[in-house]
Amino acid sequence: xxxxxxxxxxxxxxxxxxxxxxxxxxxxxxxxxxxxxxxxxxxxxxxxxxxxxxxxxxxxxxxxxxxxxxxxxxxxxxxxxxxxxxxxxxxxxxxxxxxxxxxxxxxxxxxxxxxxxxxxxxxxxxxxxxxxxxxxxxxx
Numbered sequence: 532x533x534x535x536x537x538x539x540x541x542x543x544x545x546x547x548x549x550x551x552x553x554x555x556x557x558x559x560x561x562x563x564x565x566x567x568x569x570x571x572x573x574x575x576x577x578x579x580x581x582x583x584x585x586x587x588x589x590x591x592x593x594x595x596x597x598x599x600x601x602x603x604x605x606x607x608x609x610x611x612x613x614x615x616x617x618x619x620x621x622x623x624x625x626x627x628x629x630x631x632x633x634x635x636x637x638x639x640x641x642x643x644x645x646x647x648x649x650x651x652x653x654x655x656x657x658x659x660x661x662x663x664x665x666x667x668x669x670x671x
Contacts, residue, residue: 550604555611563588636671
């Protein structure tokens with residue numbers, strides 16, 4: 532074994548049974564980084580407060596990563612994912628709309644504001660929303 536393989540194996544043994552990284556941990560690392568950057572540019576005690584918050588968040592991330600209470604940490608992550616589900620879904624749908632923008636015309640229903648789509652080049656079509664059953668005409 533080389534020295535790097537020994538280090539890798541010892542780190543793997545150390546992390547056995549510990550929680551590790553997850554979505555909430557990655558979010559908290561980014562939040563800590565933002566607090567640190569704000570702390571560098573904001574003068575006086577407010578900047579120091581931001582730097583302190585960044586350090587506190589990083590310590591909490593380390594605590595979560597090295598924790599052996601996996602049930603509690605995964606419950607925290609599930610709550611975070613449940614809170615951010617709408618934002619993640621909206622981002623995923625916006626990406627899909629952007630990728631398919633040449634094949635389909637996307638528009639919102641005037642009744643319920645749901646996203647609908649029509650194949651491009653079909654002309655003027657009467658559309659019935661599948662969610663609220665509102666009928667309207669739309670050019671594709």
